[in-house]
Amino acid sequence: MEEVKKQxxxxxxxxxxxxxxxxxxxxxxxxxxxxRKIGVSxxxxxxxxxxxxxxxxxxxxxxxxxxxxxxxxxLPEKGGPINKLEKLAWAYVNFALTxxxxxxxxxxxxxxxxxxxxxxxxRKARKGYKLVLQVLQEGIAEGIVDxxxxxxxxxxxxxxxxxxxxxxxxxxxxTRIDQEEFIEEAIDHIISSYRQKxxxxxxxxxxx
Amino acid sequence: MEEVKKQxxxxxxxxxxxxxxxxxxxxxxxxxxxxRKIGVSxxxxxxxxxxxxxxxxxxxxxxxxxxxxxxxxxLPEKGGPINKLEKLAWAYVNFALTxxxxxxxxxxxxxxxxxxxxxxxxRKARKGYKLVLQVLQEGIAEGIVDxxxxxxxxxxxxxxxxxxxxxxxxxxxxTRIDQEEFIEEAIDHIISSYRQKxxxxxxxxxxx
DNA sequence: ATCCTTGGTTAACAGCGTTAAGTAGTAATT
DNA sequence: AATTACTACTTAACGCTGTTAACCAAGGAT
Numbered sequence: 001m002e003e004v005k006k007q008x009x010x011x012x013x014x015x016x017x018x019x020x021x022x023x024x025x026x027x028x029x030x031x032x033x034x035x036r037k038i039g040v041s042x043x044x045x046x047x048x049x050x051x052x053x054x055x056x057x058x059x060x061x062x063x064x065x066x067x068x069x070x071x072x073x074x075l076p077e078k079g080g081p082i083n084k085l086e087k088l089a090w091a092y093v094n095f096a097l098t099x100x101x102x103x104x105x106x107x108x109x110x111x112x113x114x115x116x117x118x119x120x121x122x123r124k125a126r127k128g129y130k131l132v133l134q135v136l137q138e139g140i141a142e143g144i145v146d147x148x149x150x151x152x153x154x155x156x157x158x159x160x161x162x163x164x165x166x167x168x169x170x171x172x173x174x175t176r177i178d179q180e181e182f183i184e185e186a187i188d189h190i191i192s193s194y195r196q197k198x199x200x201x202x203x204x205x206x207x208x
Numbered sequence: 209m210e211e212v213k214k215q216x217x218x219x220x221x222x223x224x225x226x227x228x229x230x231x232x233x234x235x236x237x238x239x240x241x242x243x244r245k246i247g248v249s250x251x252x253x254x255x256x257x258x259x260x261x262x263x264x265x266x267x268x269x270x271x272x273x274x275x276x277x278x279x280x281x282x283l284p285e286k287g288g289p290i291n292k293l294e295k296l297a298w299a300y301v302n303f304a305l306t307x308x309x310x311x312x313x314x315x316x317x318x319x320x321x322x323x324x325x326x327x328x329x330x331r332k333a334r335k336g337y338k339l340v341l342q343v344l345q346e347g348i349a350e351g352i353v354d355x356x357x358x359x360x361x362x363x364x365x366x367x368x369x370x371x372x373x374x375x376x377x378x379x380x381x382x383t384r385i386d387q388e389e390f391i392e393e394a395i396d397h398i399i400s401s402y403r404q405k406x407x408x409x410x411x412x413x414x415x416x
Numbered sequence: 417a418t419c420c421t422t423g424g425t426t427a428a429c430a431g432c433g434t435t436a437a438g439t440a441g442t443a444a445t446t
Numbered sequence: 447a448a449t450t451a452c453t454a455c456t457t458a459a460c461g462c463t464g465t466t467a468a469c470c471a472a473g474g475a476t
Contacts, residue, residue, distance in 0.1 A: 009454085027322070030432060041456055043434080052433065107378060114235070122380065129382075149393060152385055156372065156394040163371020164364065166315060172330065174337075177360055185357060186364040193401035217423085238463065249425060251465080260464065418476085425470070432463065438456080445450070 010048040012038045014058055021059060022101050026108060031055075053115040056105070061121055063102045068127045070095045075131055081139030082195060088132060089161060089187045096165045104169060107162065132157050136194065146196040153194065160190045218256040220246045222266055229267060230309050234316060239263075261323040264313070269329055271310045276335045278303045283339055289347030290403060296340060297369060297395045304373045312377060315370065340365050344402065354404040361402065368398045 016037040020029050031052055035042040049055040074091030075084060096103040108114060132154035139145025147153045164186040168179055224245040228237050239260055243250040257263040282299030283292060304311040316322060340362035347353025355361045372394040376387055 031434090032432070042432095043457085044455060046434075047454070107374060116379070119383070122382075125380065126382065149389075151382075152390055152393045153397070155375065155381065155385060155390060156397050159371040159375040159394060160368040160398065161371065162374055163367040163369065166370055166374060167363065167367040170315060171324070171327075172333065173363065174330075174334065174359075175327070177363065181357075182360055182363060185360045186367060189361070189364050189398075189401040190368065193397040239465090240463075250463095251426085252424060254465075255423065420473100420475085422473085423471095425468100427466105427468085429466080430464095433461100435458105435460080437458085440455085441453085443450100443452075446448085 009038075009040070009044065013045055013048060013055065014062065017055060017059055018062070018102075021105060022099070025101055026056075026105060029056075056108070056114065057117060057121065060106055060108070060117065061124065063099075063106050064125050064128075066099075066102070067092070067095050067106065068124070071128050071131055075135075081135050081142065081144055082191065084135045084138075085132070085157075085191050085194065086187070088135070089191065092128075092158075092161050093165065093183055093187070096169065100169050103165070107166070129154050129158060139194070144196055145194055147194060157190065157194070161187075164190075217246075217248070217252065221253055221256060221263065222270065225263060225267055226270070226310075229313060230307070233309055234264075234313060237264075264316070264322065265325060265329065268314055268316070268325065269332065271307075271314050272333050274307075274310070275300070275303050275314065276332070279336050279339055283343075289343050289350065289352055290399065292343045292346075293340070293365070293399050293402065294395070296343070297399065300336075300366075300369050301373065301391055301395070304377065308377050311373070315374070337362050337366060347402070352404055353402055355402060365398065365402070369395075372398075 013034060016034045017029065020033055020037065031045050032042045035045060045055065049058070070091050071088055074087050076087055079087075133150055136145055136147055136150040136154055136157075140147055140150060164183060167173060168183065173179060173182060221242060224242045225237065228241055228245065239253050240250045243253060253263065257266070278299050279296055282295050284295055287295075341358055344353055344355055344358040344362055344365075348355055348358060372391060375381060376391065381387060381390060
């Protein structure tokens with residue numbers, strides 16, 4: 001059992017950190033608590049990570065990968081582009097709603113809440129973006145999607161979705177507004193803006 | 209000068225806190241630092257606030273008010289609804305870009321980053337939402353805006369905008385993408401989704 | 417002259433991230 | 447076989463944090 005424990009202290013740390021994050025939130029995530037959880041001294045963490053920020057970066061990375069995995073699984077092989085965009089959007093939403101703390105940590109990388117997330121790590125984050133780009137280009141080819149700058153458009157797609165979730169998760173929504181209805185409405189808006197204005201019929205067909 | 213100093217220690221605290229926040233970020237905002245800045249003991253803050261979270265809530269409230277003020281000023285009295293939405297969107301963006309830390313603190317109220325923002329305070333936050341609601345209803349009346357649920361729509365409007373800014377401010381944007389172009393494109397998308405599909409001509413007229 | 421209130425203070429607690437120095441156990445060298 | 451070097455940790459300590467409890471000095475009311 002020793003060789004099992006050996007190098008995977010790093011894994012144990014990440015795992016424990018994730019557990020604390022999911023159960024108690026970022027606010028209550030401390031190195032000492034993580035260390036206590038796996039029966040090790042807090043300073044041991046420095047053997048595997050440069051510091052707390054660095055450890056959290058790993059959590060972010062892992063969260064992004066899990067999110068991307070969900071997206072990849074949700075993208076159907078068949079069906080029109082509008083349908084595909086809808087599937088992607090809902091996969092994104094569902095991930096965020098079922099793992100809110102894990103989702104939120106992804107966007108915790110705000111400019112001063114933490115050491116800047118190393119830009120080389122963003123490459124992984126771009127997988128989700130590429131999925132949408134692909135779908136958009138497919139839609140453009142078929143004349144169903146109206147987009148001059150698909151690269152930018154696929155970023156705005158995620159950005160808008162994130163905004164919607166950000167409002168929902170931070171509970172800023174007016175209590176008189178039903179959360180689910182809000183999300184549905186928002187996704188409708190977002191997707192409709194990518195749609196070729198003259199191809200409303202195509203959209204109807206697409207839905208079936 | 210004493211009666212000046214009297215009850216406005218509270219104001220001094222808020223002011224100092226805001227200064228620290230703007231210059232050093234939320235991460236480096238500590239009660240002791242604020243207290244030091246105005247030559248008072250840290251525990252004095254507890255005479256005016258329940259604790260740090262409570263103080264930060266005040267900062268949030270102030271930031272929301274400043275943002276709302278910008279929006280109100282930016283809303284023209286004349287012009288079509290689409291034009292008005294554009295003006296509001298840009299005012300929002302400009303506020304966020306010129307005071308990024310102040311803007312970001314508004315959305316810091318995530319579920320576990322801080323004690324829940326008291327929901328009664330959200331009423332003030334809804335002023336901006338009402339501005340959009342008003343414009344949307346105006347547009348619906350004129351047949352230029354296509355919206356069945358304007359209440360919800362005005363929330364999705366802000367949510368989408370926030371998402372765009374969130375991506376920009378957290379510097380998650382692909383370096384190959386120009387920030388300004390991204391924002392313009394995104395605003396275009398957001399606004400176009402509220403537009404009546406059959407009234408593209410109206411939009412053109414609106415622009416002039 | 418005493419009491420109570422207002423508006424602060426100091427001291428202390430428990431916890432934090434991080435650094436420096438030390439220490440067992442194992443592997444390699446002589 | 448003895449010594450050295452390395453690996454994977456630990457303990458101690460620094461300076462910071464939010465927060466609580468106890469104290470204190472000045473002013474107004476009784």
